Amino acid sequence: MRQVLADPFNCRGEFSDASEQACAELEFARSGYEVLGAFRTPSLRNLQHTQPYMHKGQMFTLAEVLVHYNEAPLSMIGHNESKPLGLSALELMQLEAFLMTLAAPLETDEKWLRPPVGSPGSL
Ligand code: HEM
Structure with a gap:
C-alpha cells in the first residue's frame, strides 16, 4: 500500500x-x-462450488465458517473485526440455507474459464 x-x-x-x-x-x-492479518473479502456467490473456504482453505464446510463467525475467536495476529453473533443452531442452519441461495450459473463464456494453452494446468 x-x-x-x-x-x-x-x-x-x-x-x-x-x-x-x-x-x-x-x-x-x-x-x-x-x-496486519487482513484479507480480501471474497465473493459469497456460488459457495457450494468454492470450498474449501477462507484464505488458506482451512475450513471445508460452510457450517465451520459460520461457527467461526458465531464464536469470533481472537486472531493469532492483528485483530478480529467480528464479534460473537450468538446465533442458535437453527439460526446457523437458516443462515447457511440463505447463503446457498446466492447461486447462479456464470455468464462468462466457457473459453475464458480455461487456462491459456501452454500454461500450467492447461491440457
Ligand atoms: C454473518 C455475517 C457474515 C457471513 C455469513 C460471512 C460469510 C463468509 C464466508 C462464507 C466466507 C468464506 C468465503 C470463501 O472463503 O470463499 C467469508 C470470508 C471472509 N469474510 Fe465474511 N461473513 C460475514 C461477515 C463478515 C464481516 C462483517 C466482514 C468484515 C468485517 C467479513 C470479511 C470477510 C473476509 C475478509 C473473509 C476472508 C477471510 C479469509 O480469507 O481468511 N465477513 N465470510
Whole structure:
C-alpha cells in the first residue's frame, strides 16, 4: 500500500487527470498494524462450488465458517473485526440455507474459464 500511495502514476499523481473526488480509494488506503492479518473479502456467490473456504482453505464446510463467525475467536495476529453473533443452531442452519441461495450459473463464456494453452494446468 505504501508503494501505491507513493506511486506518481496513482490516481492523485502528477500524470493523472482524475478529479480529487475520483480518488477516494487512496483516502481510505491503510497500511501497518491496522491491516496486519487482513484479507480480501471474497465473493459469497456460488459457495457450494468454492470450498474449501477462507484464505488458506482451512475450513471445508460452510457450517465451520459460520461457527467461526458465531464464536469470533481472537486472531493469532492483528485483530478480529467480528464479534460473537450468538446465533442458535437453527439460526446457523437458516443462515447457511440463505447463503446457498446466492447461486447462479456464470455468464462468462466457457473459453475464458480455461487456462491459456501452454500454461500450467492447461491440457
Ligand atoms: C454473518 C455475517 C457474515 C457471513 C455469513 C460471512 C460469510 C463468509 C464466508 C462464507 C466466507 C468464506 C468465503 C470463501 O472463503 O470463499 C467469508 C470470508 C471472509 N469474510 Fe465474511 N461473513 C460475514 C461477515 C463478515 C464481516 C462483517 C466482514 C468484515 C468485517 C467479513 C470479511 C470477510 C473476509 C475478509 C473473509 C476472508 C477471510 C479469509 O480469507 O481468511 N465477513 N465470510
